[in-house]
Amino acid sequence: MIGITVPPPVRRYIPGMATLNKQARSRWLQGPSAPCETVPKGAHLPWRIVLLGAPGVGKGTQADLLNQRLHACHLSTGDVFRAAGNRSDCELSPVMKEAVAYMRRGELVPDTTVWDMVRERSECLHCAGGFILDGFPRTLAQAVSLKQLMDTEGLGLTAVVNYELPASEIVARLGGRRTCETCKAVYHVTDRPPRVADCCDRCEGKLFQREDDRPESIKVRLEAYDRSTAPLIEFYGKLGLLMRVPATGTPDEICDKTVPELEYRRTKQFANLLWAAEENRRDT
């Protein structure tokens, strides 16, 4: 008898609880020469989720929460570029230096650079615990490349979650965001302030404002989203993978709305796989 293991839910969001465990995603953050020290326990059908939504809608916050509840690895392309931005210039390749400059201006990094970086880390797509892709794909070309790679390697997506929020609320979320420089936990100066100003609740690291959260970069990022990323909603809608989730309410409330639908989709995907295997067996 084959069963799906669903871990018990964790009820309260604690910023950075998942991101603190950085050694669990060191292969993603630092590249294939830094294998992960801890790998999540495998499930019969790992979660393979893509998060979509405008900058600041709360993808990183939700990825952290989904990681706590589902134990799938949080793979953020923005985190990889920010980690590169923290290194000294002489440690970076010319291509990575250029990528960091695009990020600081709020522009999208060119597709070839992003794809080379993801392909180099493609082992992470096979992670036994599954993955939550945050910030990738972000253009149609990236989505097509990801689909081709996953089809070739026999991997299927569980779902693509699109978080939706009015633009005015998005700007307020970005303007008030503060991030811990040590564990990368995300706060908001009014909505989710730390207990002590500018100090992370979990690791006491210093909180900082991201360079691309300045008003001039926010405008560029929102325009890039409308132009390049919004068309992915139709792309994944046509593939039957899209889940629309209003990003209003507390982070826990949003996650509570998301998880049951994800579970339903994974159960359906599992049943389809069993059905296909049975048909195959009968045909041979």
Ligand code: AP5
């Ligand atoms: P990336 O890091 O992916 O940034 P982004 O998509 O712009 O998203 P953000 O991290 O800004 O926001 P979020 O949706 O994660 O919101 P968060 O949870 O932090 O990319 C950065 C850059 O890297 C790009 O601009 C680009 O240059 C480059 N890049 C990365 N990937 C690329 C790719 N594939 N192709 C090309 N270029 C790429 O929340 C925001 C704030 O809201 C926080 O303060 C949080 O506390 C608060 N908040 C969250 N949820 C709630 C809630 N429910 N209620 C109230 N406040 C909330």
